[in-house]
Amino acid sequence: MTTHRTPFRLVAAIAAGTAAALVMAACSSGGTASTSSSSKPVDGGSLTYAIANDPITLNPTGTGAGNDTLAITRQLVDSLLWQDPSDGSLKPWLATKYSANADATAFTFDLRSGVTFSDGTAFDATAVKDTFDDIASAGASSTAAASFSGYTGTKVVDDDTVEVDFSTPNAAFPNATASVALGIVAPKTTETPFDDRADGKAVIGTGPFTLQSYTKNTSTVLTKRKDYDWGPAARSNAGAAHLSKVTFQVVPEASVRTGSLQSGQLDAISSVQPSDVDTLQAQYDLVTRANPGQVFGLTFNQKRPIVSDLVVRKAIAQAVDPKAVRDTALNDLFKVADSVLGSTTPGYADTSSGSAASSGSATYDPKAAAAALDDAGWKKGSDGIRSKDGTKLQLKLVWITNFGPNQTSLELIQQELGKVGVGVTLESGTVPQYLANLTSGDWDLSWDNSSRADGDVLRSKFSSSGAQSIGASDTTLDALFTKELSQSSASDRSATFGEIQQRIASQVDFVPVHELTSIIAPATDVHGIVFGADTRLDQLTGAWKDAS
Template sequence: MLYLNQTDPHPGPGATPVTGALLRRRTALKIAAAFAAAALALTGCQQAASDQGPGTRVAAGTPVEGGTLIYAEVTPINNWQTQSARFYEKANVLNSVLDRLTYFDPESGDLVPWLASEFSANAEHTEFIFTVRPGVTFSDGTPLDAAAVKANLDSFGFGIPAAQIQPNVDFAGYTSSEVTAPDQVKVTLAAPNSNFLRATSSVTAGLVSPATLGLDAAGQSALSRISGSGPFVFESEKPDEEVVLAKRGDYAWAPETSDNQGAAYLDRVVIKYLPEVAHRAGAVQSGQVDLVRGLQPADEAALAASGSQVLAPAGTDLTSNMAAVRTGSGRLADPQVRRALQLGIDRQSIKDTVLSDSYTIAASVLNHGAPGFVDLSAELAYDPEQAKDLLDDAGWTVGADGIREKDGEKLALTVTSSNNSVVIKPAFELIEQQWRQIGVQLKNRAADNTFLATAMPDPAVELFGTRQFIYGGLGPIFEPDNNTMTHTSDPALNELFAAERAAGPGPDRDRILAEEQRALVLEQAYSLVLWDEVQVYGAGPDTHIDFTSGTAPIFQGAWTAGS
């Protein structure tokens, strides 16, 4: 999605391009209006420092220079290639190593300049011009100039066949880049794509030096050999144990809305791995780590009561958590059956039983905070009786064991997912019980990574528990014929995705986004939505940290009072 509110970062011919000064003028009223509320929130935070609840953080203060922040991730990563950074473990680290042309500011809701000091587009969204910020260098000392930007954009659009690197899925229709001036690059697309600018803010569009682009697959996968322009650089690594990043002292090109415009406050960030979910809260409470991702709901209240922080940044860069429907087996080919499954989910029960106050029940395939979000909650209300009627009408009759049958086949479904979410398996355990009441059997293989590896390409596995980055819109998720996530490609939906890419910000685009959401969630029910995407972090009382709209920690502006 292009995630815009009141500003248009890609004006048509003759329009003013987005620059720092213009953006500040456009957002000044928004900031002023929010100031009083922000001040009141800070006051409340200070007063309640000893009684923190989920989502709170310590009050702001003067940043402390120096020190090391220890961050615990969920599982180790052995392949750091940029364009495959669609997993939290990788994106959360590369976010501090690789800068991008644009930045989506989660506070203002605007796409703002970063390594591109200006950017614009033609009215058709087929041509884009980037003015490259002066004075930026990669960590290997080479300049980040227009030629380097072109080389990176070509790698995103075409992939790097010699290194067996596939194109970036969010760069659909990419045709060419041209250096039109020493500090300017023009991009041409084969078809309109108003999501293109938004895609340039993704970690998967992080810029690397030309020398990095020239490496083979193994070289581009090794963090020690990746040269970016970010505020941190690789220092050392112990495979499967930890990665150490060191501050880049000459860093001076943060996104213009960042509070810290210079080098990071921290000297180092140590990323350790803590796969055991039961140990994460204790690691924070004992001071072994300053920040950890992936708290289980049962630990949130105790951690907050101990004086530590529970932080829950919303993932507006992602879809809501869902069971994506895969129609390959044929059992879910009928939209009536898919709609019955949607109505057979008691989301409030999942929230009350499995989740915590850090989570919000989904009301669409988009999160509540995403521009263009449409609230479909009234039509997603739990209604097992209507679900049964839909299944009856679809010809699935209840068998002797309570499971529905049709043409000698049981309505028995399998769900697969990674173990990245601490709540995904128990959530599907509850859904298994709920669907049993409407005559549907669910085989729960969520959080089983071994099973997932073989199930992803298998069309006989009907459901995939997931949330997906949507920098390129919803099309790249649900549109491709060879999509292993959904095993479906709906021509009518694909027309909507194309229309969305051709539309600029405004009422027409909002209308198309609303149609997409209604089709995906209600009419065709390809997305059985569960809860808004959020990543729940635990932090020590002296840890000061903000997050991107993709929930990645921003280490460039982080500091610890105990440093």
């Protein structure tokens, strides 16, 4: 294969606009890496890293347990591009450069030579084509399905060049190629049926670690690839990992994770709970970073008659006090949300009351909420819950148990809504249970977030054709998503994301409550753990432990 030495040519309009917001993300969240020792990194040693949930699947494109799945699969697979957490720009990784045509329907990637999969197979254009074709054919079974809307295929131009084609504009695609879900896998992986890859035995990537073992609900053990030498040049270590072995230990209870770190049984813990922050900050240098993407809040299932009514949705929004929820369940590391997008997301716009884009937005006002429901014919019964024409204003809210403060947040929201006569039944569950609840359609409200360093993260939920569509059938919003996908200018795309956020706010499709900040606590002898641009654990090539 031919070695490509041409400078990495970004499509400036797509990549450059990510810079300013993410510089703020990296600086405002309390640091992105554990404090480095004065000594040089030490090669060797093993790291035991606690996660809250079983990964469910080690297939990079499968539907797993969220961040805990991605923390592991990121170690196994590399991506075509790397999004730099310091400024949000797209940089070379498995691709040395890329370009796009004028209407963002075709993307050409020049590939790096000399890269191999962990089974010794050479990385080439065919592997990229097979990976992308596999993701597209998996459809709803793949977390990457939204990135392949309108996908018509990948052409192998030569061993080192691919062209990815779409029938409709997809300006979000280059950013998506930096994600774990679009990580490139070997031919033996794509030859294995999609549903047979969950245990990871068939997952073969070019990443810095390989799978040694996976024991469901217990641990995943990875070992380093000694020949790894193609990480992003902008990383602190682009070569082989310092650590010889990494064990991802499943420890569901936050208190157990904290206690095990303090007793020396664990080297690092993820998903540090806000209630433990003060204690751990006194002992360790926490790794924190605000998450880009959709914030935590309430989504309405507008296929259900009651919440398809804008009057009801607005009253619910007016009855919820985001600051009270944040102050009760969290701490100041978590920002009160003022938009459906987190403030560290490229294209973020403040849509709260008093902002430049606040026209039509609902603000906390429980008296106005009660009055509006009265005017709409929703009258309180003897139990305090309103009803209209024989239908009670009783709603089912589904949520995931993978973030400790969720229960406190939702119990307070339940109380706030009860005060204005809206009954809420809370139905919790693990990630699989939550996804099953969403798929069933038997819900009125959902509570979740979605981390991604691109405003296009909203399309899957809020467009009528999205994989998780809320069922609003909003032609204005659909047109705005179509618009952002066709824009080659980063500033134009950011402006469109502003319009999208304002439309969602004015139609009260979502009630923003708080942003998410991810927190990792490493032991004092552990260094170099960092978050990626999506505020998920990045590859551990730069992580190391002091010599014992």
